[in-house]
Amino acid sequence: MAKTPPCLCNVLYRTASGLPLTPSLYSRRWLPLPVRRWAVTIGFGLIGLIPVFAKKENPLERLDPVPAGQPIPIVDFFRPWLFTNPELNPAGTHFAAIVSTGEDTHDLVSFELAAKKMDRMSAGSGYDVVDFDWLGDERLLFEVAKGKLYANGLYAVELGHFSSAYVLERYNATVPIGYPKKKPHEAVLWISHSAADAGDDGGVVRIDTRRPAMDSFATTATSIGNEAEMHATIVYSYPKLKGTPVGYLADRDGELAFGFTAKDGVSTLHRLAGDQWVPCAVNLDEIDIEAPGDAPGELFVLGPRQPGKPRALQRFDVMAGKLGEPLFQDERYDLDTAHLYRSPVDGRILGIQYHGTAGHSYWFDPSYHAVQLLLEKSLPHLIVRIIGSDRAQKHFFVSASSDVRPPGYYHLDLEAKSCSALVNVAPWIDPGRMQPMRPFNYKTRDGFSIEGFVTLPAGASKANPAPLVVLPHGGPWARDIWCFDPEVQFLASRGYAVFQPNYRGSTDYQWMFPEGDMWDFLKMHNDVTDGVKELFKTGLIDADRVAIMGASFGGYLAISGVAHEPDLYRCAITVAGVFDWEKMLKDARSSSYFRGRYGVLRRNLGDPKKTPETFAAISPIRHVSAIKVPVFVAHGSEDMVASASQSGSLITELKRYGVPFEKLIESDEGHGFHQLENQIALYTAIEQFLAKNLAVRDKLPAPVGTKAAAP
Numbered sequence: 001m002a003k004t005p006p007c008l009c010n011v012l013y014r015t016a017s018g019l020p021l022t023p024s025l026y027s028r029r030w031l032p033l034p035v036r037r038w039a040v041t042i043g044f045g046l047i048g049l050i051p052v053f054a055k056k057e058n059p060l061e062r063l064d065p066v067p068a069g070q071p072i073p074i075v076d077f078f079r080p081w082l083f084t085n086p087e088l089n090p091a092g093t094h095f096a097a098i099v100s101t102g103e104d105t106h107d108l109v110s111f112e113l114a115a116k117k118m119d120r121m122s123a124g125s126g127y128d129v130v131d132f133d134w135l136g137d138e139r140l141l142f143e144v145a146k147g148k149l150y151a152n153g154l155y156a157v158e159l160g161h162f163s164s165a166y167v168l169e170r171y172n173a174t175v176p177i178g179y180p181k182k183k184p185h186e187a188v189l190w191i192s193h194s195a196a197d198a199g200d201d202g203g204v205v206r207i208d209t210r211r212p213a214m215d216s217f218a219t220t221a222t223s224i225g226n227e228a229e230m231h232a233t234i235v236y237s238y239p240k241l242k243g244t245p246v247g248y249l250a251d252r253d254g255e256l257a258f259g260f261t262a263k264d265g266v267s268t269l270h271r272l273a274g275d276q277w278v279p280c281a282v283n284l285d286e287i288d289i290e291a292p293g294d295a296p297g298e299l300f301v302l303g304p305r306q307p308g309k310p311r312a313l314q315r316f317d318v319m320a321g322k323l324g325e326p327l328f329q330d331e332r333y334d335l336d337t338a339h340l341y342r343s344p345v346d347g348r349i350l351g352i353q354y355h356g357t358a359g360h361s362y363w364f365d366p367s368y369h370a371v372q373l374l375l376e377k378s379l380p381h382l383i384v385r386i387i388g389s390d391r392a393q394k395h396f397f398v399s400a401s402s403d404v405r406p407p408g409y410y411h412l413d414l415e416a417k418s419c420s421a422l423v424n425v426a427p428w429i430d431p432g433r434m435q436p437m438r439p440f441n442y443k444t445r446d447g448f449s450i451e452g453f454v455t456l457p458a459g460a461s462k463a464n465p466a467p468l469v470v471l472p473h474g475g476p477w478a479r480d481i482w483c484f485d486p487e488v489q490f491l492a493s494r495g496y497a498v499f500q501p502n503y504r505g506s507t508d509y510q511w512m513f514p515e516g517d518m519w520d521f522l523k524m525h526n527d528v529t530d531g532v533k534e535l536f537k538t539g540l541i542d543a544d545r546v547a548i549m550g551a552s553f554g555g556y557l558a559i560s561g562v563a564h565e566p567d568l569y570r571c572a573i574t575v576a577g578v579f580d581w582e583k584m585l586k587d588a589r590s591s592s593y594f595r596g597r598y599g600v601l602r603r604n605l606g607d608p609k610k611t612p613e614t615f616a617a618i619s620p621i622r623h624v625s626a627i628k629v630p631v632f633v634a635h636g637s638e639d640m641v642a643s644a645s646q647s648g649s650l651i652t653e654l655k656r657y658g659v660p661f662e663k664l665i666e667s668d669e670g671h672g673f674h675q676l677e678n679q680i681a682l683y684t685a686i687e688q689f690l691a692k693n694l695a696v697r698d699k700l701p702a703p704v705g706t707k708a709a710a711p
Helices: 008-017 075-076 365-376 487-491 515-519 521-536 553-564 581-590 597-605 612-618 618-624 642-655 676-695
Strands: 038-042 047-051 083-088 094-099 109-113 117-121 129-133 139-146 150-158 167-168 171-178 186-193 204-208 234-237 243-250 256-263 268-274 277-278 288-292 297-300 313-317 322-328 337-344 349-354 360-364 383-389 395-400 408-413 419-423 437-443 448-454 466-470 497-501 541-551 573-574 631-636 660-665
Touching: 038 612, 047 139, 075 243, 075 487, 075 676, 083 129, 083 383, 083 395, 083 419, 094 129, 109 129, 109 139, 150 171, 167 256, 186 243, 186 288, 243 288, 243 553, 256 597, 277 612, 297 419, 313 581, 349 365, 360 365, 360 437, 365 383, 365 408, 365 419, 437 521, 448 487, 448 521, 487 573, 497 521, 521 612, 541 676, 553 573, 573 612, 573 676, 581 597, 581 612, 581 642, 618 642, 631 642, 642 660, 660 676
Parallel strands: 466 497, 466 541, 541 573, 573 631, 631 660
Antiparallel strands: 038 047, 083 094, 094 109, 109 117, 129 139, 139 150, 150 167, 171 186, 186 204, 204 234, 243 256, 256 268, 268 277, 288 297, 297 313, 313 322, 337 349, 349 360, 383 395, 395 408, 408 419, 437 448, 448 497
């Protein structure tokens, strides 16, 4: 089960442990799903979605782009895609996917390739299927969330019985760790927060997915009774780790193999030996664990930092504590965002897929390299990625996308030598009206190279420079990539240039900077500022009409921008931001949900009682008096990552110093806005805020006592 791009809380775990982020409520794929029944028909190469019954006009039912002469509605940029995450069962007879049509919700479907027969299951009104996995050839394990905010539970359903989904567990916070290949009906789960134990760690268990937690079945998964209990499905409980567990890792066969604990911001690796956990002498500050290896006791890791070189992918023998020779090393990028592709037959690593500038695949297996070349020839000018296949490796699912085109999914049949489209996930998006995203490289004030992206609106030129929205990403240990970005395209459609700088600390670029810079938030702010000023030199930007906008850590950078560069920006927009790092430490210390976060912050930022000047310098809440421009503040009141009180305190300070501001606080949102209705409200307010504050100003008369410049 994949994860979303990292947010602040998730990256704190990675920084502490050096392992891939352990999925949690806020790090799983959050993909919305539908409630209303639709007829879904699959043609020769394209899925068509047709409403079963007529009703009053619904913008989500329109599949065609709006006419060229009309503005593109906000809803078209942010509405859920029709089809996501297709995955073949191991036999290659069926694929499953998450679909959305007509409503801001997602359902689970299965499609039988030979008979062209589809089954569809709704999660129920107000619920979404957010993730799924195949357990063997006939059973699907899936997760459900309520309102895109609260996890509801883990369910299973068998092919041919989509009207009889059954519950495996509810009310606990569980993380799937692995699926044992020798027993495909079983699953290994970490109960990270146990409802029966007041939220304490419940350890790792193995469950039998054939056994429902209660004898209830339903046409929608969430209509099962609330009294369901998980213990009915448990067949084995693993020994508990001593200390504070922050993650687990299965081996390539899906069996539990490793665990991680954290203390004072330092993580320790443990291996499971029989019924005991054995600590491993591994420095997780030096290596990042990417995936289990091909042999018992082996891991694939990013090796230690090397002066002047990106980090290499290497094998690591845990028991011997020995690194193998580099398997792959890019010349320009670390591989923090890499995905290791495994064989569907034996779980061997066959290749590595990583972002780089625009998405790359490197295959250790020659046959997959040949398939990649065939796909790139069939789908030119697109980023093409193999996302799965059957055991026979004759049928492949493929994604293809670009900066102006959302991902499309394709079925490659090697025996038939055909590559056919499965679905256009967003047919209402006209690629011809989208704007290209171009790399923009620049030097920082201390001489480092930064890679970013610039998207210009239609008609922008040196003769007609565009107003600019600076859009730093969150994280901060994340990155922007060359891809279709709905937020960027929305802003470009409204006439704004968009600048996305991958400031120091951004994943894949960390090798270029001193290790201490990974927590130097002021240098990250300076990198953004330097990029904006360098962009002015192109002549394509109206330097008098610039805004800065961001979410999470990007929201922090937005307020830092207008606090430390009061003459550079006309306005700022922050969504779910952090502005007071001392308060962030206090909140982390009392949080039971994100265990280990306080230690990471404390270790890397220090003690606010001993170094108050450090916290004052990096906290823009202390510098609101310097802000001269309007600020828009948005936050979800249920945010467990960055408390909504961060924005509340910012608003109090804005009032105190008379800084104009607007606010949007949503009671049913968490870290970011995920419900479509709230997204539309947010971006409608942002559009109005930018239009008001980046409007062309009439030339002001010269001040009294000065001479006006000659025209």
